[in-house]
Amino acid sequence: MxxxxxxxxxxxxxxxxxxxxxxxxxxxxxxxxxxxxxxxxxxxNAGSLHAQIPADPFRHLGEAWARQFQPALTLYVESLRMWGSLEAELGTDLEIKFGGGLMVATSESEMAELARKAEIERAAGLEIQLLTREETRRRAPYLSDRAIGGAFCPQEGKANPxxxxxxxxxxxxxxxxxxxxxxxxxxxxxxxxxxxxxxxxxxxxxxxxxxxxxxxxxxxxxxxxxxxxxQAFPIQVSVTEPATPFIPHLVYCAGEKLTMKQTRIGSVLIGGGWNARIDPRGRPVVDSDSLASNLALACAVVPGVASLTLLRTWAAFVNGTAxxxxxxxxxxxxxxxxxxxxxxxxxxxxxxxxxxxxxxxxxxxxxxxxxxxxxxxx
Ligand SMILES: Cc1cc2nc3c(=O)[nH]c(=O)nc-3n(C[C@H](O)[C@H](O)[C@H](O)COP(=O)(O)OP(=O)(O)OC[C@H]3O[C@@H](n4cnc5c(N)ncnc54)[C@H](O)[C@@H]3O)c2cc1C
Incomplete structure (x- = not known):
């Protein structure tokens, strides 16, 4: 030994x-x-390289929580910096791309939340640009009219998990x-x-x-x-057939559970933390109601995905803390x-x-x- x-x-x-x-x-x-x-x-996982404060806990746990979360934010900012040189360090292609992350608001109250969140994020070293409806449309013409603005972070991106x-x-x-x-x-x-x-x-x-x-x-x-x-929760992610590149960003929603991005080969990954189920043997399995809701939301926010064929949905346990x-x-x-x-x-x-x-x-x-x-x- x-x-x-x-x-x-x-x-x-x-x-x-x-x-x-x-x-x-x-x-x-x-x-x-x-x-x-x-x-x-x-x-x-869905391969998002995130650093913006997740909207869901911000809404449910409040600003006091977000300030306690700030050390984690600093860790994510440092980590995104490290992702930038990881391919060179490991000597291999990881399909890393920093196209920026766009958190989309669909109401004025969500926009106000993004602005409050941005103050805390900027203090941790994140670059956050708050976008008007017109700026959002110009930057992300693939979004539907539901987008009334957004928070854009150029440091965010994606990699192939x-x-x-x-x-x-x-x-x-x-x-x-x-x-x-x-x-x-x-x-x-x-x-x-x-x-x-x-x-x-x-x-x-x-x-x-x-x-x-x-x-x-x-x-x-x-x-x-x-x-x-x-904590452990079963959640699911879906992938479409490859399409011509049209989503250069990591897209997520301030008010609803949605993340989307296009992989290097053009497939669109659709997730956002929708619940999967646990089968009698304790394994995570896809929940069809969650899938239907996730896809409906994706089509409402990015109409261009509606014509794509879904190839696969999978489920896995995500690790959490309260x-x-x-x-x-x-x-x-x-x-x-x-x-x-x-x-x-x-x-x-x-x-x-x-x-x-x-x-x-x-x-x-x-x-x-x-x-x-x-x-x-x-
Ligand atoms: C569907 C989904 C989507 C996600 N999307 C994102 C995203 O887009 N961006 C993001 O940042 N994060 C995302 N996450 C979260 C992220 O994937 C996890 O937080 C991260 O991968 C955890 O890494 P880990 O190495 O700690 O755990 P794991 O990847 O779970 O690795 C733990 C390993 O330990 C092994 N192990 C456990 N017990 C034992 C034992 N007794 N003996 C030997 N081996 C053992 C397991 O087999 C496992 O391989 C997502 C997660 C899921 C499930």
């Missing part, structure tokens, strides 16, 4: 990116994934990390000075472990006698154990969170500028 400096459990974006940044710093790493790399949320976790894992492997997939569920045992992780009839040992299990995190924490307020804040850092009462858990927008925030966590594991102040005290596991 060869001992490594760090064992990471979970081969989504959080785990593979942490493995890469640790390996880049010369730390020896074994990553253990129960299934395929990026096989859960990290590969099933199918490519990212495997690319991080390949780059980490090149730097010497051991990446083990298809291992089945790992279990953790705490010893006096070490952690023992068992999976696929093999035992791995290290003084430090990183839990990056996404929605599988609660079961892993339980093995350390810990419980954190972690306050939308990440949980990042050393786990209480478990010396040497760390967690990397970015809820809701974990694709967007993944690079910065992993870079910061890799620093914390090495006992360093994070090189990413954000208030990490706000994310400390409690």
């Amino acid at each position: 060869a001992e490594k400096d760090v064992i990471i459990i979970g081969g989504g974006l959080a785990g593979t990116a942490t493995a890469f940044y640790l390996a880049q710093d010369g730390v020896s790493v074994t990553l253990i994934e129960r299934g395929g790399l990026g096989g859960e949320a990290s590969g099933a 199918l490519l990212v976790a495997p690319a991080y894992a390949r780059a980490a492997t090149r730097l010497g990390a051991e990446i083990l997939s298809a291992q089945g569920n790992a279990t953790i045992t705490r010893e006096a000075t070490h952690y023992t992780v068992t999976a696929n009839n093999q035992t791995h040992r290290a003084r430090r472990i990183v839990i990056a299990g996404g929605t599988g995190t609660p079961a892993l924490l339980e093995m350390l006698g810990l419980q954190l307020a972690i 306050d939308w804040l990440p949980i990042l850092g050393p786990l209480p009462g478990s010396p040497g154990a760390f967690i990397n858990y970015v809820p809701w927008l974990g694709f967007s925030g993944g690079p910065a969170a992993a870079r910061a966590l890799a620093d914390m594991v090495q006992g360093r102040t994070p090189s990413v500028a954000a208030d990490f005290a706000a994310f400390a596991p409690k």
